[in-house]
Amino acid sequence: MNRPYRIYNMATPSAHPDGDSWFRIKNAAPAEGATAQPLEVELYDGIGNWGIRAADFLRELREADDGQREIHVGINSLGGDVFDGLAIHNFFRRLGNRLTVRVDGVAASIASVIACGAARLVMPDNTMLMIHNPWLWAGGEAEDLRNMADMLDKSKANLIACYRNKAPGMGEQELSDMMDETTWLSAQEALALGLVDEVLGGVAMQASAGRLASLGRLQNVPAPWLASVSAKNAPIEPAKPVVDPEPVVEPTPAPQPASDAPAVAALAKLAAQLCNAAGLDGQAVESVMTHTALASEKAVRDGVANMVAVRDLCKVAKLPEMSASLIASGMSADAARARLFDKLVANAGEELDNRLPEEAGVAPKKGPNPVDVYANRRAAKRQPANSR
Incomplete structure (x- = not known):
């Protein structure tokens, strides 16, 4: 039975721009005598009812998987349906050390939760991870809306638990605050937080008009990263006539230090x-x-x-x-x-006075002398009873 509501963790959806190919599984047979090649999987779209449905994706992945080979999954997604994403996340966790997930462009919202289900998560240094709060379209009476708000709180708690499974050093309140603020993490920042296991050299980012439109609806998208994606969609200027310039002798460039x-x-x-x-x-x-x-x-x-x-x-x-x-x-x-x-x-x-007594002009108090006390007691015993 369908749920009466759907909870999302992504940008406002746009029309799908890339046809009907939601995901791709490359199951190449190894050459004779060669070791088995990893099972290559690409998740390059939204998660859920308008994109990659967990039921379809996991069914095809099970059919291609022999239970022995490594599985490499590339992700470039702005997220989608929370429950579909959680199903994929939990399946990835059950695959254990055979699974490596690679962020190929952006893993945003529930896609970042899916990525964190991997035993090993890697990010090229020009990719991004984004986390924010789940949301839904709501309608109904006051009690219905209160119940939906409670469900959103529970869904957020589930997402926080997923992130902490990958990075147990992160606190619940810290993650909650980051989700409230729609936080974009570079590869190095995600590595420092423990969400990522390794940072790789950069690769060309995947972009499309539809994804660019969805990015524009998200909060706090880093301007340099958005610009780098936008550049792939800029119109091509007409070629200008080529004029042979005067020959210029270029100076020999100075040797550059190795990258640190x-x-x-x-x-x-x-x-x-x-x-x-x-x-x-x-x-x-x-x-x-x-x-x-x-x-x-x-x-x-x-x-x-x-x-x-x-x-x-x-x-x-x-x-x-x-x-x-x-x-x-x-x-x-x-x-x-x-x-x-x-x-x-x-x-x-x-206010405390931390000066020495002499500096404060106050004479130190003299405590009781045990010898004097003992002498007074002996003198009192020797006195006759009628003299008291």
Whole structure:
């Protein structure tokens, strides 16, 4: 029986621009004597009733899969139906280490949830991952709308659980805030948060007029990334007549230093791993990357150690609510200790005088002398009863 409503996690849908080919499974037979080739799958469209239906896709994938080969899935999708996406996500998780998912352009909304179902998720460095809240078209009486709102809250909780299965170091509230704000993550940012396992070199992004229109309906799309997709749809200018220029002697270009992108990626991954092992959330990972500039392995390790010290100081001071802001600021442990002391003094409701007694002009109080007390007791016993 059909559900009375459908919950979506994607851009406002546009007409499908690419014909009726929703997904493609390439099941190539290996040459004689060669090892089996991975099963290649492409998910290049919306998820659900107007695009890739979970029932159709999973049926064909089961028929092509022999249960032994690796499966490589490329994703370029703006999302779609939440329940279809969750079905594909859960199926991907059951495939275990045989499955590698690659983001070929964008994995947005429920498509990012599908991607996070993979044991290994990789992103070229020019691709994007986007997360935001689910939504639906609503109609009915007041009680119907209240029930639908409750269902949206439950659906959001399900999506958060999916992301945390991939990145257990991320907190529920952190993910909820990111979804509220419609957050776009670059490959490096997703790697630092633990959502992605590896960043690859860039590949040409897939684009179409329909997808570009849907991107325009989403919030917070990074302008450079949108421009790079738009450029593929720009009209071709007519060719201009060619005029032979005067010969110009080009100077020999100076040798360029080797790219340090692999080293930066490794340090970003190290920051995420150390923070995850220490129980720090994704905000701490971002703070480490920002305040150490990923200058060296020592800088990253020292940065994480400092944040662990700041967090532990907040616990000792019984002010754990200050931990997130102090860590985000990149404050040193000593500076955090002073800030916590100030907060404790303010909470006490009175001004403390931390001067020495001599400086304050107050003579120190003399406590009881045990010898004098004992002597007074002996003298009292020797006195006659009628003298008291």
